[in-house]
Every structure is written in C-alpha cells, then in structure tokens.
Amino acid sequence: MLNKHKKRDDWFLDDYTINPYQGCEFNCVYCYIHGSKYGERIGTRFAVKENALTVLSRQLKNRARRGEYGIIAISSSTEPYMPVEKELKLTRGILKTVLRYRFPVEIITKSSLVLRDLDVLEEIDKVAILPEDLQGKLRHGAIISFSLSTLDEEIARIFEPGAPSPVERLRVMKKCKDNNFFVGLNFIPVLPFLSDEREQLEEMIKTAKDVGADYVFVGVLTLFGTGKELYYKVLEKHFPELVPKYKKLFRAFSYPPREYQAKLEATIKEICKKYGMKIGIV
Ligand code: SF4
Numbered sequence: 544m545l546n547k548h549k550k551r552d553d554w555f556l557d558d559y560t561i562n563p564y565q566g567c568e569f570n571c572v573y574c575y576i577h578g579s580k581y582g583e584r585i586g587t588r589f590a591v592k593e594n595a596l597t598v599l600s601r602q603l604k605n606r607a608r609r610g611e612y613g614i615i616a617i618s619s620s621t622e623p624y625m626p627v628e629k630e631l632k633l634t635r636g637i638l639k640t641v642l643r644y645r646f647p648v649e650i651i652t653k654s655s656l657v658l659r660d661l662d663v664l665e666e667i668d669k670v671a672i673l674p675e676d677l678q679g680k681l682r683h684g685a686i687i688s689f690s691l692s693t694l695d696e697e698i699a700r701i702f703e704p705g706a707p708s709p710v711e712r713l714r715v716m717k718k719c720k721d722n723n724f725f726v727g728l729n730f731i732p733v734l735p736f737l738s739d740e741r742e743q744l745e746e747m748i749k750t751a752k753d754v755g756a757d758y759v760f761v762g763v764l765t766l767f768g769t770g771k772e773l774y775y776k777v778l779e780k781h782f783p784e785l786v787p788k789y790k791k792l793f794r795a796f797s798y799p800p801r802e803y804q805a806k807l808e809a810t811i812k813e814i815c816k817k818y819g820m821k822i823g824i825v
Pocket residue numbers: 567568569570571573574575576619620621622653706
C-alpha cells in the first residue's frame with residue numbers, strides 16, 4: 544500500500560505514495576497510465592485494494608516507530624475520489640489510518656468528493672509530523688492540490704471525459720481555501736496548441752490567484768506507448784489540423800523539445816511574478 548520513494552519528489556515533496564485503486568474512472572486521454580501496462584482500459588477496468596487498511600496500518604506503524612515521517616501523496620496514478628469512492632470509502636479509511644499515525648498528506652485530485660473528507664484532513668493538518676527538514680518551511684500537515692489541464696469546458700470534456708468540469712474543480716478548490724486549507728493548482732499537463740497560448744496560461748494563473756491558491760505547478764504533456772496512439776486518435780477526431788503539429792513536437796521524444804519547455808517555463812515565471820503566485824509548495 545505504502546510506496547516509499549528512494550528520494551523525495553522535488554516538486555510534490557512526497558516521500559511516500561498511496562494509490563487506493565488501480566486504474567481510474569475519470570479516464571483522461573492524456574493520463575500516463577494509458578502508456579503503461581493498464582493500456583486503454585483504465586476507465587473500464589479498475590481494481591480495489593481490499594485489505595488495504597490492515598496492510599497500511601502495519602506499514603505506517605513501523606515507519607512511525609522508526610520516526611520515518613514524510614509526506615504521503617494520495618494519489619500518483621489514480622484518482623482518490625473517483626465515483627466508486629463514494630460507496631467504498633477506501634480513501635477515507637486510508638486518511639483515518641494516516642491520521643492515527645500522524646503522517647502528513649498531499650491530496651492530488653480532480654474531484655468534488657474531497658469535500659466529504661475535510662473533517663479528517665483538518666485533523667491531519669493539525670497533528671501531522673512533518674519531516675525535520677520541512678518543519679521550518681511548511682506549516683501544514685495537509686495539502687490539497689487540484690489538477691487542471693485547461694479552463695475550456697469543451698476541451699476538458701474531450702480530454703477528461705469522466706472528471707468534474709474545470710469550473711466545478713475551481714469551486715471545490717475555493718471551498719477548501721475558505722476552510723483554511725493549504726491549496727494548490729497543478730496545471731498539468733499543459734496541452735500543446737490547446738491550452739499553451741500566453742493568454743491561456745495567464746488566465747489559468749490569474750484564476751488560481753482568484754480562488755486563493757497558495758501555489759501552482761505547471762508541467763508539460765508526455766505521450767508514450769498506447770497512450771500516444773490514443774491521444775492521436777482523439778486529436779484526429781476533434782482537432783485533425785493539430786495532428787501534424789503534434790507529430791512534429793513529439794517526433795523525437797515522449798515529451799516536447801527542450802526549447803518548448805524552456806519557453807513555457809519562462810512565460811510561467813513571468814506570469815506568476817506578475818500575479819504574485821508562488822511556483823511550488825515551498
Ligand atoms: S484523474 Fe488522474 S489518474 Fe485519473 S485518468 Fe485522469 S490523469 Fe489519470
């Protein structure tokens with residue numbers, strides 16, 4: 544249940560990850576799981592880790608006894624609050640277990656269902672023990688970050704068919720902020736030629752600021768394996784004129800060339816400076 548990283552993630556600062564489910568009902572076209580062994584079936588076949596809480600409790604107890612506290616990201620390769628969670632309450636059970644052993648958490652979600660668990664998250668926020676080197680830098684034991692790839696409702700419907708709309712995610716994000724949570728916006732992935740124009744980047748950062756985000760992350764699209772084929776199929780159906788542009792951009796690697804990334808990074812830095820928005824958690 545509990546995956547320990549060899550090294551802390553530079554961006555999300557997590558030392559551990561927990562993925563309550565395998566696969567994801569939201570079925571985003573760009574999801575990197577499409578390129579993995581789960582292929583195209585992530586939205587139609589997913590597995591529930593049934594003995595999760597017993598295993599997790601044992602693992603956290605051992606880590607806590609050794610003082611190995613670190614931020615736990617929930618989740619890195621599934622959505623912790625997909626519709627099935629409403630009934631199964633596995634993520635809620637995980638959070639209660641995490642609370643018992645006082646580990647800090649970082650929720651990464653696109654779902655409104657996170658609101659159900661604000662009571663447990665509030666307790667975690669108060670009592671979690673941060674790793675020593677983060678104690679002077681971070682004042683929260685719970686971080687809630689929302690992922691968006693576009694603000695355009697139509698593009699979101701095409702590329703994130705099972706997920707709540709961007710406007711709904713922003714509403715939930717604001718609600719978390721209103722409840723004094725430490726909240727971030729993951730603008731990941733930025734979609735080439737669909738959400739990467741200067742005005743679109745600026746609108747996203749300005750919106751993050753307006754809803755009270757404490758920080759943003761911005762990341763490029765990666766496409767590989769069957770995930771790349773699926774993405775191109777969707778492009779061909781909805782934006783055929785973009786296919787040659789994508790083929791050029793992704794001709795050599797599974798991610799855009801360094802110049803594209805450098806330009807995006809520079810633009811984001813400039814926009815974040817303009818709006819007084821922090822890039823990264825600390
Ligand atoms: S919500 Fe996240 S895990 Fe689920 S399909 Fe979308 S990108 Fe993948």
